[in-house]
Amino acid sequence: MTVIRLPHIQRHKGRDGKIRLYFRHPSLPRQPLPPQHDPSFLAAYQAALGQAEIEKEPPRIRSAGTFMRLADEWRRSAAFLALRPATQKTYNNIIRRMLAERFADAQLTDFEGKHIRAILRPLANRPAMFNRWLSLLGILFRHALENEQISVDPTAGIRRVKEKGEGSRTWSEDEIRQYEAFWPVGSRQRLAFALMLYTGQRRSDAVKMGPGDVREGFIDVIQQKTGARLLIPIHPDLADILALEPAEGGTYLRNQAGRQASSNGLGNQFRAWADAAAVSGELSGHGLRKAAARRLAEAGCTPHQIAAITGHKTLSEVERYTRAVDQKKLAEEAMKRMEIVKRR
Numbered sequence: 001m002t003v004i005r006l007p008h009i010q011r012h013k014g015r016d017g018k019i020r021l022y023f024r025h026p027s028l029p030r031q032p033l034p035p036q037h038d039p040s041f042l043a044a045y046q047a048a049l050g051q052a053e054i055e056k057e058p059p060r061i062r063s064a065g066t067f068m069r070l071a072d073e074w075r076r077s078a079a080f081l082a083l084r085p086a087t088q089k090t091y092n093n094i095i096r097r098m099l100a101e102r103f104a105d106a107q108l109t110d111f112e113g114k115h116i117r118a119i120l121r122p123l124a125n126r127p128a129m130f131n132r133w134l135s136l137l138g139i140l141f142r143h144a145l146e147n148e149q150i151s152v153d154p155t156a157g158i159r160r161v162k163e164k165g166e167g168s169r170t171w172s173e174d175e176i177r178q179y180e181a182f183w184p185v186g187s188r189q190r191l192a193f194a195l196m197l198y199t200g201q202r203r204s205d206a207v208k209m210g211p212g213d214v215r216e217g218f219i220d221v222i223q224q225k226t227g228a229r230l231l232i233p234i235h236p237d238l239a240d241i242l243a244l245e246p247a248e249g250g251t252y253l254r255n256q257a258g259r260q261a262s263s264n265g266l267g268n269q270f271r272a273w274a275d276a277a278a279v280s281g282e283l284s285g286h287g288l289r290k291a292a293a294r295r296l297a298e299a300g301c302t303p304h305q306i307a308a309i310t311g312h313k314t315l316s317e318v319e320r321y322t323r324a325v326d327q328k329k330l331a332e333e334a335m336k337r338m339e340i341v342k343r344r
Contacts, residue, residue: 023048068104111154127163170290182277189273198238200292200310203285204263210251228311297322
């Protein structure tokens with residue numbers, strides 16, 4: 001039977017296990033679609049596709065000296081081409097949004113600080129996005145400055161905004177025990193959990209780990225985000241779990257087709273596995289990376305020692321992960337000293 005794959009169809013598996021379909025077009029908002037076996041599916045798909053053709057913006061002229069031309073030139077530069085593919089993709093996604101804005105046709109020499117602030121103002125309630133746009137605008141205008149297209153960087157002096165919260169919440173020891181009690185050793189759910197917890201790596205690195213990376217009690221990791229190479233000692237608990245896996249082959253974590261699992265796919269599955277174990281829905285795979293750092297800090301490891309496992313580039317990142325542990329230890333030491341002074 002011939003299978004026809006329609007373009008711009010995204011399949012998303014929800015926490016309830018159901019597959020939902022969405023029309024996903026680069027220049028349009030995502031739209032939900034009926035199930036593919038539903039009689040109304042084809043009409044809904046054709047309507048969405050027709051809307052894409054109607055609203056498709058004609059190619060815009062990249063006039064010399066405009067922001068649009070600057071974005072194109074930077075993406076052809078050695079600096080951009082030297083970036084990792086994942087970073088390039090992130091920047092391209094933001095640039096695509098920027099080029100849809102009215103300021104994309106403006107001349108670079110017309111930009112001032114007040115214009116940059118006006119561009120960023122709609123993002124004020126989204127601190128992370130605000131900072132990403134500010135960072136990329138800074139990169140682009142510094143590129144223009146270096147190439148003598150402008151004499152002043154309009155982003156200079158504009159500060160990043162404070163991002164709310166600490167991101168993914170760290171798993172507690174009770175939550176770790178609860179998950180492990182529900183998913184036994186030998187299950188795929190426990191394997192994924194152990195790989196992230198006992199190596200302190202991101203899920204994008206966990207999905208790439210396989211028997212070929214194990215060498216004399218260490219697991220060899222080349223981090224996707226940073227490119228850093230790490231040799232991480234294999235924890236005894238992880239060694240017991242890996243001993244049940246085939247000694248040869250590709251990666252430990254695979255999808256239903258037998259290929260390497262994707263990072264996003266693992267993220268979606270992991271949240272469902274945590275829900276099944278009745279662990280808080282706020283927890284994620286990245287929280288296990290934080291839990292690994294917390295455990296190392298509680299064991300008395302220095303920030304340098306923790307970074308040797310997690311691969312963090314700066315100690316400030318490690319300190320952000322372990323701040324609660326440090327506060328607790330400092331508070332205990334302070335209270336002990338106060339008790340000593342009182343006895344005197």
